[in-house]
Amino acid sequence: MQKQVFKVLAKINKAVLPSYTKKGLDLANASKIQLAIIGWRWYVTKNALD
Numbered sequence: 001m002q003k004q005v006f007k008v009l010a011k012i013n014k015a016v017l018p019s020y021t022k023k024g025l026d027l028a029n030a031s032k033i034q035l036a037i038i039g040w041r042w043y044v045t046k047n048a049l050d
Helices: 002-016 032-049
Strands: none
Touching: 002 032
16 A cells, blocks of 8 residues: 555656756755755655565
């Protein structure tokens, strides 16, 4: 059940949130909001794949 929720969240993230790797964002120069988005996407992806 929980894995299905994270899979749905991953699809929503992909559609709504920006992809900073495609934009070539340097993590050293990223703002706090950008780092929070990267962290959220990582957390959801990690749990969707487990």
